[in-house]
Amino acid sequence: MKPGPEASIRTALKNRIIPRTGLVVDELGIGEWSEGRVDVAHLGLRYFHGYEIKSEVDSLARLPRQMALYVRACQRLTVVLAHRHLARALPVIPAQVGIVVVRRGPRGGALLRVERGARPNQDLQLEVMAKLLWRRAPRHRRRRTDHRAKQGAARGAPRPQGHGHGTARARALGDGTAPAVAHTAPRSRPRGRAAGVVPP
Numbered sequence: 001m002k003p004g005p006e007a008s009i010r011t012a013l014k015n016r017i018i019p020r021t022g023l024v025v026d027e028l029g030i031g032e033w034s035e036g037r038v039d040v041a042h043l044g045l046r047y048f049h050g051y052e053i054k055s056e057v058d059s060l061a062r063l064p065r066q067m068a069l070y071v072r073a074c075q076r077l078t079v080v081l082a083h084r085h086l087a088r089a090l091p092v093i094p095a096q097v098g099i100v101v102v103r104r105g106p107r108g109g110a111l112l113r114v115e116r117g118a119r120p121n122q123d124l125q126l127e128v129m130a131k132l133l134w135r136r137a138p139r140h141r142r143r144r145t146d147h148r149a150k151q152g153a154a155r156g157a158p159r160p161q162g163h164g165h166g167t168a169r170a171r172a173l174g175d176g177t178a179p180a181v182a183h184t185a186p187r188s189r190p191r192g193r194a195a196g197v198v199p200p
Contacts, residue, residue, distance in 0.1 A: 003032040004055075005055035005056055005057055005082075005110075006039075006053055006055045006057075006058070008108075008109055009053050009055055009080060009102055009110045009112075010026070010039065010040060010053060011110075012102075012105075012109065012110040012112050013040060013051060013053070013080055013112065014040070014102070016112055016189075017051075017080075017100060017112060017114070018040070018042050019042070019044060019135060020051075021041040021042050021044060021045060022042055022044035023042070024041070024042050024043075025040070025041045025043070026038065026039070026040060027150050028041040028050075030050075030069060030070060030074075030170065032047070033086045034065055036065070036069045036070065036150045036183055037053055038050040038051065038073075038074070039051055039052055039053040040053070041074075045095055047075040047076055047120075048074055048075045048076070048129065049075065049076040049077070049078065049118065050070055050073070050074035050076070050078070050081050051077075051078050051079075051080055052066060052070065052077070052078070052080065053080045053081070054079065054080070054081035054082060054085050054089070055081075055082055055102070056082035056084055056085075058082075058085075058100075058106075060085055060089055060092070062090050063079075063089060063093075064092050067079075067092060067093060067094060067097065071094060071121050071123040071124070072123060072124065072125045072128045072129075073096070073124075073125070073128045073129050074121060074124070075120065075124055075129070076098070076118040076119070076120065076121060077095060077096075077097045077098070077118060077121060078097065078098035078099065078100055078118045079093055079098070079099055079100070080100040080102060080112070081099070081100075081101065081102065082101075082103075083101050083102065083103050084100075085159070086101055086115070094123070094175075095119075096118070096119040096120070096121055096122060096123075097118060097121075098114070098117050098118030098119075099114075099115040099116040100112050100113065100114055100115065100179075101113045101115045107177055110140065116128075118158075128131055
């Protein structure tokens with residue numbers, strides 16, 4: 001089965017546009033009550049970059065509201081959209097927001113072209129970004145970790161304190177520069193292995 005248009009764009013975006021370093025998160029909720037979900041979020045060593053995808057089958061009806069919300073939380077923001085949307089989307093996309101245009105390749109894949117690079121976001125609200133980055137891990141991820149912890153306890157290994165394999169922590173600097181993202185290793189580990197820090 002061939003992947004849908006958005007799935008193809010998402011894969012091409014991660015492979016060709018987003019840097020290899022840092023943490024990539026799909027469908028990251030933004031806002032006090034997750035008012036919106038940015039399609040792909042990249043938490044890099046220098047800044048937090050959000051990517052909103054509009055495939056050829058998507059509507060632009062929500063784009064104005066999404067832009068107003070996402071520029072408050074993302075240090076940089078890029079809209080990745082099908083070429084057919086470009087003319088109608090340009091008046092809605094703020095000047096500092098980057099644009100990547102998508103065309104369909106000869107084999108049906110997504111071909112990406114950077115139309116405009118993203119610039120530092122002047123509308124950023126550090127409080128909104130800080131709440132976003134300190135959000136707890138999704139519930140389904142915590143459940144999976146709890147199950148593994150129970151298996152470890154059954155084998156005699158100590159049960160880890162807290163949830164998740166590691167805590168992604170970030171703090172927004174007062175000068176509006178990048179959030180410093182750190183990954184910590186689990187507190188407990190199988191016997192005979194040395195503790196280590198999970199690389200970004």
